Amino acid sequence: xxxxxxxxxxxxxxxxxxxxxxxxxxxxxxxxxxxxxxxxxxxxxxxxxxxxxxxxxxxxxxxxxxxxxxxxxxxxxxxxxxxxxxxxxxxxxxxxxxxxxxxxxxxxxxxxxxxxxxxxxxxxxxxxxxxxxxxxxxxxxxxxxxxxxxxxxxxxxxxxxxxxxxxxxxxxxxxxxxxxxxxxxxxxxxxxxxxxxxxxxxxxxxxxxxxxxxxxxxxxxxxxxxxxxxxxxxxxxxxxxxxxxxxxxxxxxxxxxxxxxxxxxxxxxxxxxxxxxxxxxxxxxxxxxxxxxxxxxxxxxxxxxxxxxxxxxxxxxxxxxxxxxxxxxxxxxxxxxxxxxxxxxxxxxxxxxxxxxxxxxxxxxxxxxxxxxxxxxxxxxxxxxxxxxxxxxxxxxxxxxxxxxxxxxxxxxxxxxxxxxxxxxxxxxxxxxxxxxxxxxxxxxxxxxxxxxxxxxxxxxxxxxxxxxxxxxxxxxxxxxxxxxxxxxxxxxxxxxxxxxxxxxxxxxxxxxxxxxxxxxxxxxxxxxxxxxxxxxxxxxxxxxxxxxxxxxxxxxxxxxxxxxxxxxxxxxxxxxxxxxxxxxxxxxxxxxxxxxxxxxxxxxxxxxx
Numbered sequence: 186x187x188x189x190x191x192x193x194x195x196x197x198x199x200x201x202x203x204x205x206x207x208x209x210x211x212x213x214x215x216x217x218x219x220x221x222x223x224x225x226x227x228x229x230x231x232x233x234x235x236x237x238x239x240x241x242x243x244x245x246x247x248x249x250x251x252x253x254x255x256x257x258x259x260x261x262x263x264x265x266x267x268x269x270x271x272x273x274x275x276x277x278x279x280x281x282x283x284x285x286x287x288x289x290x291x292x293x294x295x296x297x298x299x300x301x302x303x304x305x306x307x308x309x310x311x312x313x314x315x316x317x318x319x320x321x322x323x324x325x326x327x328x329x330x331x332x333x334x335x336x337x338x339x340x341x342x343x344x345x346x347x348x349x350x351x352x353x354x355x356x357x358x359x360x361x362x363x364x365x366x367x368x369x370x371x372x373x374x375x376x377x378x379x380x381x382x383x384x385x386x387x388x389x390x391x392x393x394x395x396x397x398x399x400x401x402x403x404x405x406x407x408x409x410x411x412x413x414x415x416x417x418x419x420x421x422x423x424x425x426x427x428x429x430x431x432x433x434x435x436x437x438x439x440x441x442x443x444x445x446x447x448x449x450x451x452x453x454x455x456x457x458x459x460x461x462x463x464x465x466x467x468x469x470x471x472x473x474x475x476x477x478x479x480x481x482x483x484x485x486x487x488x489x490x491x492x493x494x495x496x497x498x499x500x501x502x503x504x505x506x507x508x509x510x511x512x513x514x515x516x517x518x519x520x521x522x523x524x525x526x527x528x529x530x531x532x533x534x535x536x537x538x539x540x541x542x543x544x545x546x547x548x549x550x551x552x553x554x555x556x557x558x559x560x561x562x563x564x565x566x567x568x569x570x571x572x573x574x575x576x577x578x579x580x581x582x583x584x585x586x587x588x589x590x591x592x593x594x595x596x597x598x599x600x601x602x603x604x605x606x607x608x609x610x611x612x613x614x615x616x617x618x619x620x621x622x623x624x625x626x627x628x629x630x631x632x633x634x635x636x637x638x639x640x641x642x643x644x645x646x647x648x649x650x651x652x653x654x655x656x657x658x659x660x661x662x663x664x665x666x667x668x669x670x671x672x673x674x675x676x677x678x679x680x681x682x683x684x685x686x687x688x689x690x691x692x693x694x695x696x697x698x699x700x701x702x703x704x705x706x707x708x709x710x711x712x713x714x715x716x717x718x719x720x721x722x723x724x725x726x727x728x729x730x731x732x733x734x735x736x737x738x739x740x741x742x743x744x745x746x747x748x749x750x751x752x753x754x755x756x757x758x759x760x761x762x763x764x765x766x767x768x769x770x771x772x773x774x775x776x777x778x779x780x781x782x783x784x785x786x787x788x789x790x791x792x793x794x795x
Contacts, residue, residue: 299667
């Protein structure tokens with residue numbers, strides 16, 4: 186019996202049951218699905234099968250404290266895939282072993298939403314290289330111990346995709362792969378329940394297709410046509426596209442906009458039960474064909490909507506999910522210098538099972554949405570609309586005392602809503618040379634590294650790259666302020682990373698020291714206990730971590746001052762219980778009073794071993 190047959194037999198009963206329940210016992214479609222899985226397994230290269238076997242032997246290989254991610258746009262970092270290959274030594278120097286390449290599959294220039302409108306799932310954008318270049322890069326990454334992550338845009342295709350072209354020409358088979366309607370009556374019924382994703386730049390959820398003389402569903406942008414996953418042919422072919430990318434050496438598949446993939450009239454078409462069925466089947470498909478592959482779910486919603494995408498212990502779905510709520514709450518804390526919301530949010534995260542692995546980040550390619558817990562904030566007499574305005578004014582540098590430099594995205598005045606864009610360094614005030622701005626940047630990174638899960642750097646943050654305003658001069662980008670933090674990587678600045686007189690040198694060295702400490706101590710692993718430390722000071726966040734084995738015990742006390750003023754901490758932690766060392770200076774920490782003073786925007790990592 187082959188490995189494929191063993192794995193298929195392990196999953197077959199559940200796979201068949203779920204598939205047939207979803208697709209009304211369509212055995213022909215199911216049998217095709219199984220034959221497709223076998224074909225994709227047969228096409229998998231021997232070297233990738235070796236990785237599969239090694240990772241199967243250590244199923245939680247991605248949940249340790251040695252993982253560090255970096256996300257980047259290929260064209261920004263090094264122009265093309267061959268350029269990225271030539272700079273892998275720099276990626277290694279950053280301590281990165283998880284490389285997320287932002288969308289690079291073929292998409293129409295000027296109508297791609299940053300690569301999220303794919304016209305061919307098996308072709309790389311010509312300016313970035315070829316599919317062979319992607320496979321070669323993956324091989325080089327693997328030889329250096331670096332895993333490769335790639336976005337799989339599964340909710341929609343570009344209007345230039347072959348399926349869309351044939352649908353536009355009137356072929357019913359391909360119109361059935363999307364949501365086509367003869368008139369606006371049914372779309373108008375959908376709209377009664379559907380929120381708008383981009384109310385300013387792309388209002389509504391449907392668009393008129395002039396060539397077909399029909400209405401088509403376009404949740405995100407008019408050039409992104411939603412796929413109809415109620416059609417098993419769509420699911421079969423899209424799963425095959427995903428597995429094709431895995432067979433090029435992609436280790437982590439980022440399921441983009443996954444909550445949106447099932448549509449039912451009379452609902453908001455988000456997080457429907459069928460979505461979880463599809464993700465569960467995709468998880469099993471990967472475990473059968475390429476078990477070394479991980480699924481990363483992009484669920485940009487509140488925790489109650491996010492956590493279900495992990496599935497259950499017996500029936501897992503995604504291996505990892507984004508911790509988007511902590512990211513937004515972190516920047517709220519920067520603007521307010523008040524940690525109470527962040528503490529409230531972390532309490533929920535710390536209470537989750539340890540096998541849940543989150544990707545944690547300060548900044549990414551996207552905007553910061555202020556989807557905060559306003560029911561919690563109302564006890565402090567904070568009005569949602571007014572508070573969102575304050576946060577945006579603060580990070581635009583328009584509030585007294587703010588040194589931040591950011592730009593709003595998708596401003597919707599009638600809703601009192603807008604999102605924020607900017608690099609970490611610029612939002613911290615480094616662009617304006619504000620006092621304490623580098624300290625704040627480092628404290629945020631230390632907080633990032635203290636959380637359980639996988640910390641992910643946004644390329645350029647390791648050297649404090651600033652906003653890039655040149656996008657205003659590019660007509661294809663000028664309307665999308667997210668490009669302010671999507672600028673070209675400045676290699677001339679990276680060359681200063683050894684010069685401690687520069688911001689690049691100060692940040693690079695300190696972040697590397699954080700990385701090395703995190704890699705060294707098991708207390709940062711997902712299996713460690715975590716809790717909030719009472720600091721008796723709303724400006725200061727305290728986090729405790731404990732890792733214990735028979736032969737080894739480690740404890741971390743971490744404190745973060747979000748205030749522009751020095752703050753005193755009074756903690757109930759017994760500071761003499763362990764022999765603590767300052768992880769950043771290596772000096773022994775002696776304190777019996779229980780009081781600690783932290784300078785403005787400073788942090789303290791106290792590490793102890795027994």
